[in-house]
Amino acid sequence: MVKMYYDQDAQLDVLKGKTVAVIGYGSQGHAQAQNLRDSGVHVIIGLRPGRSWEQAEQDGFEVFEVDEAVRRADVVQLLLPDEVQAKVYQEQVAPHLKSGSALFFSHGFNIHFGQIQPASDVDVVLIAPKGPGHLVRRVYVEGFGVPALIAVHQNASGQAKELGLAYAKGIGATRAGVIETTFKEETETDLFGEQAVLCGGVSELVKAGFETLVEAGYQPEIAYFECLHELKLIVDLMYEGGLANMRYSVSDTAEYGDYSSGKRVVGEASRQAMKEVLKEIQDGTFARNWIDENRQGRPNFQRLREEERNHQLERVGAELRRMMAWLDGKKKEPVQS
Ligand SMILES: NC(=O)C1=CN([C@@H]2O[C@H](COP(=O)(O)OP(=O)(O)OC[C@H]3O[C@@H](n4cnc5c(N)ncnc54)[C@H](OP(=O)(O)O)[C@@H]3O)[C@@H](O)[C@H]2O)C=CC1
Numbered sequence: 001m002v003k004m005y006y007d008q009d010a011q012l013d014v015l016k017g018k019t020v021a022v023i024g025y026g027s028q029g030h031a032q033a034q035n036l037r038d039s040g041v042h043v044i045i046g047l048r049p050g051r052s053w054e055q056a057e058q059d060g061f062e063v064f065e066v067d068e069a070v071r072r073a074d075v076v077q078l079l080l081p082d083e084v085q086a087k088v089y090q091e092q093v094a095p096h097l098k099s100g101s102a103l104f105f106s107h108g109f110n111i112h113f114g115q116i117q118p119a120s121d122v123d124v125v126l127i128a129p130k131g132p133g134h135l136v137r138r139v140y141v142e143g144f145g146v147p148a149l150i151a152v153h154q155n156a157s158g159q160a161k162e163l164g165l166a167y168a169k170g171i172g173a174t175r176a177g178v179i180e181t182t183f184k185e186e187t188e189t190d191l192f193g194e195q196a197v198l199c200g201g202v203s204e205l206v207k208a209g210f211e212t213l214v215e216a217g218y219q220p221e222i223a224y225f226e227c228l229h230e231l232k233l234i235v236d237l238m239y240e241g242g243l244a245n246m247r248y249s250v251s252d253t254a255e256y257g258d259y260s261s262g263k264r265v266v267g268e269a270s271r272q273a274m275k276e277v278l279k280e281i282q283d284g285t286f287a288r289n290w291i292d293e294n295r296q297g298r299p300n301f302q303r304l305r306e307e308e309r310n311h312q313l314e315r316v317g318a319e320l321r322r323m324m325a326w327l328d329g330k331k332k333e334p335v336q337s
């Protein structure tokens with residue numbers, strides 16, 4: 001039975017008098033820090049000198065080296081890239097973490113795969129927003145929230161869940177709903193979602209559709225509008241009211257094509273591939289590969305990133321978006337190097 005929490009189930013007072021150190025000021029860091037501050041929570045930022053540090057100061061935060069921020073904090077939220085968390089934790093967080101304080105994550109990777117093993121005298125809590133950081137901020141400012149998951153790995157204080165719910169309320173998540181889970185369930189479902197559906201699956205679907213049309217001789221600009229731009233508008237309808245809402249708005253011709261052709265495109269072979277992807281997440285193969293890739297200086301990651309940046313779809317899209325004035329300021333340049 002799902003356990004859900006909303007605004008009325010969470011008390012911001014639990015964070016009163018406490019200092020939250022948000023370590024990292026990237027996608028999630030800037031969003032969670034700003035939302036918490038707007039909710040009346042005392043927030044400081046922990047970073048290394050660089051672009052994010054300058055940005056956090058410009059946004060009015062007190063910024064410290066990671067070890068100093070940890071020393072000052074009652075709650076430490078680790079919002080560094082997953083692949084650097086273990087090293088930074090061992091060198092700059094663990095030696096300074098106060099007994100009785102709390103260590104928070106927004107993704108369970110390092111706890112679930114044993115890369116970080118916190119001391120037993122701290123609470124270890126997961127608050128994982130189910131949305132990209134820039135949307136966590138944008139939606140909060142609009143008065144709404146991005147849903148999140150909560151999990152408690154260690155409850156040293158006896159108050160870990162209440163603290164987690166207060167934090168979730170501070171970032172706006174209890175406006176939309178917070179589901180109780182475990183680090184294992186969050187890690188495995190999150191990795192699956194981003195690989196099979198949200199990032200990997202959708203990117204490949206979009207590119208495959210674009211390439212099919214262009215190879216058949218259609219104009220790349222039309223292929224871009226059809227396969228990428230309109231996807232956002234279609235997904236908005238799904239977000240607002242599920243598949244039925246999308247099917248209500250599209251033509252009956254489109255709805256019939258949806259039923260008759262969709263399963264040919266994402267058929268048994270794709271479902272089988274999804275099961276394999278899930279198995280490699282569950283048995284730790286993906287985590288081992290990603291950790292190794294980072295140890296070797298990310299050669300494959302960098303090559304693939306470059307290849308994807310140069311795809312015709314990206315070049316055509318950049319040209320078309322130049323004329324869409326309403327997108328100005330929407331694209332988020334990464335604040336990290
Ligand atoms: N992106 C998202 O929307 C989501 C992310 N998460 C999770 O949130 C966590 C943070 O991810 P995300 O926000 O994407 O990370 P980003 O890559 O966007 O930001 C990382 C931040 O960490 C800083 N940083 C990197 N290395 C160091 C270091 N050695 N010492 C100090 N600071 C450092 C960067 O600063 P600098 O400018 O110095 O590089 C940057 O501010 C991860 O656990 C991720 O899985 C969960 C849900 C969604």
Ligand SMILES: CC[C@](O)(C(C)=O)C(=O)O
Binds near residue numbers: 130131133193194
């Ligand atoms: C879909 C990608 C994500 O899992 C997210 C925004 O939730 C991530 O880790 O960035």
